Amino acid sequence: MLEIDKKISDFVKMHGGMYRRYSDDFIIILPTEEKTQEYLEQIIKRFNAYHNEGLLELQPRKTQVFRLDRQGDLENIGHLFEPKLNKLKRNINFLGFSFDGKHVTLRGKTISKYSYRRRHKAIGIAKDYKKTKGFKGSDKLYMLYSERGQNGKGNFLTYVHRVKKEFSNDPVDAPIKNNMVKIRRTLEKYQPRG
Structure with a gap:
């Protein structure tokens, strides 16, 4: 695991979440809490800091943030962040699969x-x-x-x-x-x- 991956993984685990990366795709899953958006903003700031060091770049048009409630309703909340993130996608897509909040296809x-x-x-x-x-x-x-x-x-x-x-x-x-x-x-x- 790269040093960056370890730092992100440790931060996410500290907040009860999970981080997985394959090549240049990654997914972060955090439990929904009052401070979840704040944690996500901190993660995005960390990615931007790595970009400033020439190590990694988050592309807002490819970066998506979703909220999943207990009923399985999935909501893209990319518009709540600065810079605005991709808000067009309705499903979570990762490693060839799509998750709509209820089903994997x-x-x-x-x-x-x-x-x-x-x-x-x-x-x-x-x-x-x-x-x-x-x-x-x-x-x-x-x-x-x-x-x-x-x-x-x-x-x-x-x-x-x-x-x-x-x-x-x-x-x-x-x-x-x-x-x-x-x-x-x-x-x-x-x-x-x-």
Whole structure:
């Protein structure tokens, strides 16, 4: 953990919260109290201080702050801060998932990117089809997009299934079903004829 991460994590833990970072995305969760906004402002000031030292920069258009009440109503409160933070987003988006206050789902952008890559890899293999050799590389494609993952290492689907176990009542994996069928149909559709 970087020194900055440790400082932020310690500050957040001191106030009963949680801090997680992956690459350049991070999330801070604090319990709702009277001073929560004050704590968040202190965190933002710390980020700005790190920016002044040339270490880190918070981008107001990408930074979002939400309040979640006990009923699961999620409210973007970015407009309460200076400088004004992104107030357009209605859901918390983190690591390819979206949380609306009640349910966790895959982000539309995540699904589109996944489907696009799967389809274009299949099209590339289909266009290279040879009657004597078949779909060269299709075995790797099936493994890459199968439930088992590539060489047992895991893949996007195994990641989604781990999240599904944590949020078993949410429709996390609904849009990515039938991968093998979709690959086969794409291979058949783009296979050279004649």
